[in-house]
Amino acid sequence: MAARLRLVSPIGMSSDGEPLMELIDPRTGAVRGTRLPAREAEVAGAVAAARSARAGWAALTPRERQRRLGALAELVERHADDYVAAECAGTGKPAAEAAGEVAEVADLFRFYGGAARAATAPAAGDYLAGHQSWVRWEPVGVVAAVVPWNYPLLMAGWRCAPALAAGNPVLLKPAETTPDSALLLAAHAEQALGAGVLTVLPGDRETGRLLVGAGCDLIAFTGSPAGGADVAARAGLTPVSLELGGNSPVLVLPDAPADTWEQLAAACTYNAGQSCAAPARVIVLDEAYEAAVAALAAAMAGRRAGRDFGPLNNPDQAARYDRIVASSGAKAVHTAPGRSDGLWRPATVLAELPDGDPAVVEEVFGPLLTVQRAATLDAAVALAESVPQALAASVWTRDLPTGLALTDRLSAGEVWLNCHLAQSAELPHSGRRSSGAGTDLSVLALREYQRPKTVTARLL
Incomplete structure (x- = not known):
């Protein structure tokens, strides 16, 4: 045997x-x-x-x-x-x-x-x-x-x-x-x-x-x-x-650290985005939305498949990823140059998504970030909490009291402030809800x- x-x-x-x-x-x-x-x-x-x-x-x-x-x-x-x-x-x-x-x-x-x-x-x-x-x-x-x-x-x-x-x-x-x-x-x-x-x-x-x-x-x-x-x-x-996986929200306030977008692009494309705790849904306030989309698109454009991250793992996952992206109702799609061979997929940003868009509701599990807008912090938290998954989340702001208060309001089992995917053997990792x-x-x-x-x- x-x-x-x-x-x-x-x-x-x-x-x-x-x-x-x-x-x-x-x-x-x-x-x-x-x-x-x-x-x-x-x-x-x-x-x-x-x-x-x-x-x-x-x-x-x-x-x-x-x-x-x-x-x-x-x-x-x-x-x-x-x-x-x-x-x-x-x-x-x-x-x-x-x-x-x-x-x-x-x-x-x-x-x-x-x-x-x-x-x-x-x-x-x-x-x-x-x-x-x-x-x-x-x-x-x-x-x-x-x-x-x-x-x-x-x-x-x-x-x-x-x-x-x-x-x-x-x-x-x-x-x-x-x-x-x-x-x-x-x-x-x-x-x-x-x-x-x-x-x-x-x-x-x-x-x-x-x-x-x-x-x-x-x-x-x-x-x-x-x-x-x-x-x-x-x-x-x-x-x-x-x-059982996640669909991590990322709350980015207007006073977020200068390296926020580079940090999120790197975290999203690590392991080609195939991480249960990877950043997935970026949520920003209305007044900062256009600038946030532009800054995130620029950061993701600097992440190249084959140089900075690998391919998707298998044909089934690649087909699922392609289905979610193709069925998305996003009005703006920002995609970095990619590779046409194997199962490589480019770093991608989807913006102006309608409510219930599959790229928001489903765990994409690939090098992709969505960007949603919220009128208030309360609305941002509501968006963050609007999906069945509750594994991980992050908050980005220089206002530490506000950031810590937001970490209390997010129900994920692991929440980061001004970082993402920072893990150690000493710290527990657990999921809630689905x-x-x-x-x-x-x-x-x-x-x-x-x-x-x-x-x-x-x-x-």
């Missing part, structure tokens, strides 16, 4: 007639290889192996788990060039972006290794007369993690690092189009953590459905709202942790993968 799961050739054929997944190079649109998807036998075998590894992994002291996760971080760093190549092959992102994300993943394993050693619980005490009580945080069990294609390795790190640190074996299902770096991580995890502690199941949607229904103890899913709803329905009473339920990053993420046990003893 291990050979089928981890060591299948990037370009190969199925000997048993199983349809092969085609892997597309988003830089050219050409098929770069094939992959045999995991099916029922592989999923069942992986779950059984994780069950076998569960007791031994959970029994390790936090100090020993920290040591082993540190060893995994060292392997990631030692083979950073291999991880960068794997990420670039699957996503097409620039090598510099991939290298930064590989470093972040190594940091995540180290961070959570240490965080698990400092876990807190309600203090032991005499809460009932004649009794002593305390709370233990225990691993939830076998975790199934399903991660998307936009940050293949980084999202694997967000899910796997806290789950492993909390004492759970993990079954990781990467996106169909980007299994490369996850397979490399699995090989290094077996070396650093032991057999069965982290297993990768490459495959398609059917593989994911099989994994969700395989009897794991928790399902951690990062992806689309439709995918999250399907996972929640199939999971039944199994606990789920869901991060953006999901659960927490990634920070020590709070450990709670996603633990359950409390209250122990009360009568004093004799």
Whole structure:
């Protein structure tokens, strides 16, 4: 089974007639290889192996788990060039972006290794007369993690690092189009953590459905709202942790810092805009609207596909992006020069959009910003809050009291002031409304993968 799961050739054929997944190079649109998807036998075998590894992994002291996760971080760093190549092959992102994300993943394993050693619980005490009580945080069990294609390795790190640190074996299902770096991580995890502690199941949607229904103890899913709803329905009473995307509003006041537009253009085009927390909907006051559109268009025109950011990940996403842009009722479209090959899309600004425009209501997930006007700050907040998603937002103003007051009024799980996409392992990232339920990053993420046990003893 291990050979089928981890060591299948990037370009190969199925000997048993199983349809092969085609892997597309988003830089050219050409098929770069094939992959045999995991099916029922592989999923069942992986779950059984994780069950076998569960007791031994959970029994390790936090100090020993920290040591082993540190060893995994060292392997990631030692083979950073291999991880960068794997990420670039699957996503097409620039090598510099991939290298930064590989470093972040190594940091995540180290961070959570240490965080698990400092876990807190309600203090032991005499809460009932004649009794002593305390709370233990225990691993939830076998975790199934399903991660998307936009940050293949980084999202694997967000899910796997806290789950492993909390004492759970993990079954990781990467996106169909980007299994490369996850397979490399699995090989290094077996070396650093032991057999069965982290297993990768490459495959398609059917593989994911099989994994969700395989009897794991928790399902951690990062992806689309439709995918999250399907996972929640199939999971039944199994606990789920869901991060389901965003459509981030950006409130820019007339006194915003001078570098606001360059900062937003860079954040929007990072990873070709394929980030759940990327800036998406710029909202400005009426009196500053025309100047804002012009300044943002100029900043976006300086961001070039192929030089500053990569292509969209797959043909389906490119077709969806094109549909949203084509169906938009925007009266003004500002587009930077792009490339005609592969799945590259240019940095784009849409202005003068009608109410309910698809480019505003839907999460575009590409290098695109819309610009909306508001008569007052109250109207701007109402526009910001007018979509189902509530993952991230930002406010831009030199008036810090006003800016901080606006951050209080925005219901997103993460709000920035005069910056965007500024994240650290120490700070929680969570969605509200249709953006999901659960927490990634920070020590709070450990709670996603633990359950409390209250122990009360009568004093004799």
